Amino acid sequence: MKLIKLTAVSAAVLASTAALAAEPVVMVDDSYDAEPMAYTTTSANTGYQYNEDAGVVRNTTGAVVGGTKTFFNTVTHPAAISAEVGTLGYGANLAWGLNDKTEIQAGWAGGDVADLFGGDFDANDVNYEVDTDFSNPYMGVQLRPAANWFTMGAGIIVPDNDITATANARDAGDNGYYPVDGARYYVGTPDADADLDPTRGDLTNVGGVTAELEHRNKLAPYATIGFRPNITNNFGVFGELGAAYLGKTSAKVNANGASGALAEQKIKQELEDEDYLEWMPIVKLGATYRF
Template identity: 55%
Template sequence: MKLIKLTAVSAAILGSTAAMAADPIVVVDDNDTVAYPVAAPAYQYNQDAGIVRNTTGAVVGTTKTLFNTAINPAAVSAEIGTLGYGANIAWSMNETTELQAGWAGGDVSDIKDDFDVDDVEYKIKDADFSNPYLGVQMRPAANWFTVGAGIIVPDNDIDVEARGEGNTFNVGDVDYFSNEVGTLAGSIEHRNDLAPYLTVGFRPNISDRWGVFGEIGAAYMGKTDATVRAVGDATENVGYFNASGERVEPNESNVTRGDVAAQAERELEDKDWLEWFPIVKVGATYRF
């Protein structure tokens, strides 16, 4: 029993944040009295009696102190941007450097709904994004200006669709009639398993606990794998305008809808916008 009490008191002494005092702490255990020449917080130490009565409270208080110390530099953030909706947790190493771990994803088709590849406008029909990331946020001037860098582990599937502009599709610098090609439907997936990123931004504090932030930058996702097919009711062969501007009819053409889709697929895979994926995000931060 004495060993248990002595162990509890030792834990209380180590966890205490009170200043050291000259008066001893006395632990009374039946016939023995043990004196410790250190101080304890008021709720642990009875000044009049000179003894520690609440060793359980001391241990709980110590655990709470250690927990508060561990989470004190921590923060949580919520964000929305081109990588999707997400959140991250952060831990400050010092006043200018912060480590981050987060995730952004979901269906981003309502964040960005179209993009152009050469002269073809694609609409994002569905986008299933998953972008866990690890990074560091630095404040080079120890103010609101930030520079971020890290690694994303992308798993992004994008379904797109193009119907042409007006009556024609311009694919490979050739004009095809939209009603003969039909609809170009495709899917895109990034090849990189790891994507380094770099951002710059601002992170002003609006109170002791709350702050806001905005970032812009890019992630190198690498080349994309694309699949494009022509769907809908249309002829097998398609007509087009030749270099002289003369119309070549479908029954005189050796170009199929599949040929047009294959050319669109190659252009989609060569699109630089998908290789260097833009990062734009805004959000709010709560610091513990």
């Protein structure tokens, strides 16, 4: 009888061990989650019911590492690279595709834009020759609302543009002058036959006039529309039109003649009232290689 009881107990232990060994194990990134081993009593002396939520500790290491890896791979593997030339200068940008209609762009454009397009402007009646050294890093979103070649873009430029304006005097020699606020500011001492009228506010010996211009916006929002047709599976071209708001202009004027200091404030006011390139037109053309 004792032998029969021992045999029955041994069989029960072996059955229980086999049942425990059969519980599933889930592997997640070289670690594992074993199904929980908690039971709840359904009623007195009627057995046990498995509770799958008891004691569960979720392993999020795989998700965090996987998400970080995906983000890193996305950043280091852009969808396209483009070269461009336009009113912001020569440049290039990288694009990361979020879906078939949306890209994130980061780029830079700069250089001597005045040399590229020719540079001069008028502030009231004075003509200025312009030299530039542009630096325009930017970041924005490029949309294809109809999932075709038509694009819409918006973003932010961080402008750091050096603009030097040199005034061109009317006439030549000492008879040359700058017409400022109804008066004539002569480069030197004019000849006797010059139309010199002190009652009008004319000045002599103003010398050469240069100005350093700076836009006041440190961040410049922009918007564009354009087209981006694909020529092959990898190559495409694009064109864009739009504008960036660079803000009002601050001018630092230098008139190097004996009476230059008297002229500087008037010339400064005229330049700042002109708001040179307050709204910077954006015109660009370029080519794209898609990876």
